Amino acid sequence: MQPLTLMIQGTTSDAGKSTLVCALGRILRDAGFSVAPFKPQNMALNSAVTADGGEIGRAQALQAEACGLQPHTDMNPVLLKPSSDSGSQVIIQGKSIGNLPARDYMAYKQTAMQAVQDSWKRLQQQYPIVLVEGAGSPAEVNLRANDIANMGFAEAVDCPVILIADIDRGGVFAHLIGTLACLSDSERERIIGFVINRFRGDISLLQPGLEWLEQQTGKPVLGVLPYLHGLYLDAEDSLSLAQEQDGDAAFHIVVPVYPRISNHTDFDALRLHPQVKLTLVGPGQTPPAADLVILPGSKNTRADLNWLLSQPGDWQCYLQRHLRYGGKLMGICGGLQMLGDVIADPQGIEDLPGDTDGLGLLPIRTELQADKTLLQVSGELSLPGQPTVPAQGYEIHAGISTLSADITSIGCGWLSADENILATYWHGIFDTPQACQALLCWAGLKNADSVDFRARRNDDIQRLAETTASNLNWKLLIKQLDNFTSR
Incomplete structure (x- = not known):
């Protein structure tokens, strides 16, 4: 098959980019494809150690597991670990190059882009399918200069993009329309469709909104993914202080x-x-x-x-x-x-x-x-x-x-x-x-139960994959990919 790089971008942070890449990775692996995850730039304090002795974001380690792979530094060539409100430790291909203030890092991004492209090329040579996760939102116009995390990368490698939005937080249509409005013409053209995440309720009540969205944008909705209760997957960085345990636990x-x-x-x-x-x-x-x-x-x-x-x-x-x-x-x-x-x-x-x-x-x-x-x-x-x-x-x-x-x-x-x-x-x-x-x-704690978290995590990856597989319009997705590559 022809090599495919497909990028998932989100209208906001925590829109579902990480989980969609994870789900697609497991779906494709189970279908017999060789597939790898990739995130050009990540900002997170949750990190993992790779088999080649480097450091990447935990979300990419989870995605590697979904794809049946050991995590590798090429899967997340740029990792930013905030050390203050205005500066981060910068990790390039698994190794720290030191701490940089935010303004200095903006100037450094041209150098970081070379590492990003080198890592992507190596993955592309090994795996026919590379699933790319964006960071934050492509609509952050103040970060557009020398962007390596979202459309800057997509434009550089000329790959199609799926835009995902979280309906659970409200304003999903405004998020999608507003994001498109912040993009250039060429960036809008590479978005092949939308995925709406964390939907609860009767899908028929959402249908008029989906039809309106497609009419307004000329782009299809590729799927509506349901809210999955009790899904435990490695968080990229966010931490909720809400307690979910049984209040009567001893x-x-x-x-x-x-x-x-x-x-x-x-x-x-x-x-x-x-x-x-x-x-x-x-x-x-x-x-x-x-x-x-x-x-x-x-x-x-x-x-x-x-x-x-x-x-x-x-x-x-x-x-x-x-x-x-x-x-x-x-x-x-x-x-x-x-x-x-x-x-x-x-x-x-x-x-x-x-x-x-x-x-x-x-x-x-x-x-x-x-x-x-x-x-x-x-x-x-x-x-x-x-x-x-x-x-x-x-x-x-x-x-x-x-x-x-x-x-x-x-x-x-x-x-x-x-x-x-x-x-x-x-x-x-x-x-x-x-x-x-x-x-x-x-x-x-006497007579403590044995809880196998790794088995539970794998089960949750599988549940996520099966739910995603049954709620995506695969024929439409393949058609959109074919239209993009033949344009």
């Missing part, structure tokens, strides 16, 4: 949500656990009593620790009281660094050079360094009084932590002398059922 876990929280997908398995109530504590909220408190990862550990200590409820006193009354405390990655005595940043990796005192709960000293640790890891988790169990995860961190006193190694981290504080650099550790079960048992 075991309570509290997680603070810092401004630069990273890899909050670590807690997806806990969200699904039937015996766990997970409470995410956001800005201005007082932390409630808990059985287990977990300090998550952070893109800017020093700043997020200072933020945490400035919040209501006095987190330092809260944690000390929590431990005094028998609660358990865990730190993952940046959370591990916060638990220690000091976080040293002599090179100014995160901000101005200097040291920040940690919480002083573990005898650990961390020094931030320019070179990141990027590893896929597997091994064992050995907790006192429990059988050793397998564990898997990944490490993404800029710091090197050393022990200033003896504490117990548990195979994938450390345990305090009193066995009440656990620290690990392993993201994703709760995704391994045996490790999740063992950690919950250590934290005080």
